[in-house]
Amino acid sequence: MAATALGGLLLATACGSSDDGGGGGGGAKSAPGGQGFTPPKMSAPKSLGKTEGKVNLIAWAGYAEDGSNDPKVDWVHPFEKRTGCQVSTKVAGTSDEMVNLMKTGQYDAVSASGDASLRLIASGDAAPVNTDLVPNYRDVFPGLKMQPWNSVKKVAYGIPHGRGANLLMYRTDKVKPAPDSWKAVFDDAGRHKGRVTAYDSPIYIADAALYLMKTKPDLGIKDPYALDQKQFDAAVSLLKKQNANVGEYWSDYLKEVSAFKSGDSVVGTSWQVxxxxxxxxxxxxxxxxxxxxxxxxxxxxxxxxxxxxPDCAYKWLDWIVSPKVNAQVAEYFGEAPANAKACEETSDPKHCATYHADDAAYWKKVHFWTTPIPQCLDGRTDTKCVPYAKWVQAWTEIKG
Structure with missing residues (x-):
């Protein structure tokens, strides 16, 4: 790829929008024809050989459980027994940490979120994936396949694991009437000064952009991850105003649970889990x-x-998205599984309904995290969009 395109993206960071695709997919429309850049040239393997006896993973907490946290929660040891691949896992706390760890070359696979995946593709740290070598891929919800955060120019760069929406959570005894709009944490945030909470990440700028996309149509925002300078400045301005009312920016979900229990937080962005x-x-x-x-x-x-x-890595990819294991992970972590057949394997028969696993209409309303890059993801070619590095800088200013 051109050095300027790669450099622009690396100055940028993760998950995006999609077409409906059926079977529970959806999201905002992305730029037609791809993300506007060409990844370093490399090819996926055509076949697998003998497993190497080991695999080194980078994962979010809860994605590669081996029974050490809870003896009843273990899908690593069964994998090791079946494949002979011994698993070593490095738990990462942020997407930036995952990207930096992948650059060391010491790890075989990573459970990347959308705010990391395009960076890994553009830098050449992630390889194309031959989905034919992952048999359980066939049962992944169609709407999760070949999306802007896991593929480029019709080439797959990973296997979908799970998904979730960022919800508006509120204390029913403190926030009345019940909110139905992000206005509660933006324009109306002053009503709960000091007890509003927001997700602690530069990608949260997209939440402000999404609100402005619906409430300030004159700005012309079509994709919350594709913002020209004027649109970006408007989102940053909104977040700086919100900052005066924020009591805490959270990244540890258990701390957010405690804050809502104590009443230190009464309204803000949250997850289903x-x-x-x-x-x-x-x-x-x-x-x-x-x-x-x-x-x-x-x-x-x-x-x-x-x-x-790589052979053990492929075995892991197939294992983690297999129906029973994908169900275990989804229930333990608190997310919608990627494999449609996982819904038949959950211990809670209502899990997939709770997490809207196969609710296509629900996911159409969700704009999945996608790395902001200079090439506007909404299809515009007459302007440049603000790359992720600028989002990082702005986030520091927003928090003060």
Missing amino acids: ILNTAQGEKAPVKAVLPKEGSTGWSDTWMVSAKAEH
Whole structure:
């Protein structure tokens, strides 16, 4: 690829929008024909050989459980027994950490979110994936396949793992009437000064952009991850105003549960698993997918271009998306599974309904995280969009 295109993207960071695709897919429309850049040239393997006996993973907490946190939660040891591939897992706390770890070449696969995946593709740290070598891929919801955060120019760069929406959660005893709009944390945030909470990440700028996309149509925002300078400045301005009312920016979901239980936070962005946990601990909370829609995340298992154990990595990709294991992970972590057949394997028969696993209409309202890059993802070619590096800088200014 051209050095300028690669450099522009690397100055940028993760998950995007999609077509309906059926079977539970959806999201905002992305740029037709791809993301406007060409990844470094490399090819996926055509076949697998003898497994190497080991695989090194980078994963979100809860994605590669081996029973050490809970003896009843273990899908690593069964994998090792079946394949002979011994698993070593590095738990990462942020997408930036995942990207940096992948650059070392010491890991074979990573469970990348959308705010990391395009960076890994553009830098050449993630390799194309031959989905034919992952038999369970065939049962992944069609709407999760070949999306802007896990493919480029019709080439797959990973296997979908699971997904979730960023919801608006509120204390039912403190926030009345019940909110149905992100207005509660933006224009109306002053009503709960010091007790508004927001997700602590530069990608949260997209939440403000989404709100403005619906409430300020004159700005012309079509995709919350494709913002020209004027649109970006408007989103940043909104977030700086919100900052005066934010009591806490959260990244640890257990801390958000505690904040809502204590009343330190009464309204803000959240996940379904946070809602479930808080309600399970008797906190008076509810959550809603607001009328403007929401941002969201879809995680993808990607293989390192420098993988020393690629055959074991492929075995892991197939294992983690197999129906029973994908069901276990989805329930433990709190997300919608990627494999449609996983819904038949969950211990809670209502899990897939709770997490809208196969609800295509629901996911149409979700704009999945996608790396902002200079090439506008909404299809515009007459302007440049603000890359992720500028989002990072702005986020520091927003928080003060």
